[in-house]
Amino acid sequence: MRGYTSPPHRCVETAEKSIAAHVAAGGEAGRSRPVEALGVFYGLDQRKMWKGLSVSSGLADYIGQWFRGEVPDDAMMPPELAVQMILRVLKTKLDEAPAPGRSLDLCVTHDMTVFTVRHGVGLEPVDGPTVEFLDGLILYKKDGRTLMRSHHGAEVEIP
Helix, strand or coil: CEEEECCCHHHHHHHHHHHHHHHHCCCCCCCEEECHHHCCCCECCHHHHHHHHHCCCCHHHHHHHHHCCCCCCCCECCHHHHHHHHHHHHHHHHHCCCCCCCCCEEEECCHHHHHHHHHHCCCCCCCCCCCCCCCCEEEEEECCEEEEEECCCCEEECC
């Protein structure tokens, strides 16, 4: 198991505890390390982003506004670009796995990023299930295709 996290300490701590539990159960693992692509890098003006979020009806509503182009251009980068950049990093990690099919990369990020990717790839609507603590997505290869799946059951191919 390899761990990658968003830079904030709470994400690093979640990865470290998950990896420690894996090792305690007899698994092998390295350390986790922060990766900016798992952070909220797509918030170009954090203050403006948080202000918009505070007057929305919640995170899903704000992300829906963002995808519809209703968020100021200087507050957030285009959502399609954010999704593309996140997937680029995740797919590279998947392709570089030391033992394909026999290893796991744990990537700890934020509910905002999970909502963004999930909606951006067409996996689930932005107003679909809320993202709870330790909810996640899985990116994997099968029959030469790269797929993403939600624990809610939906699956899409990632080009």
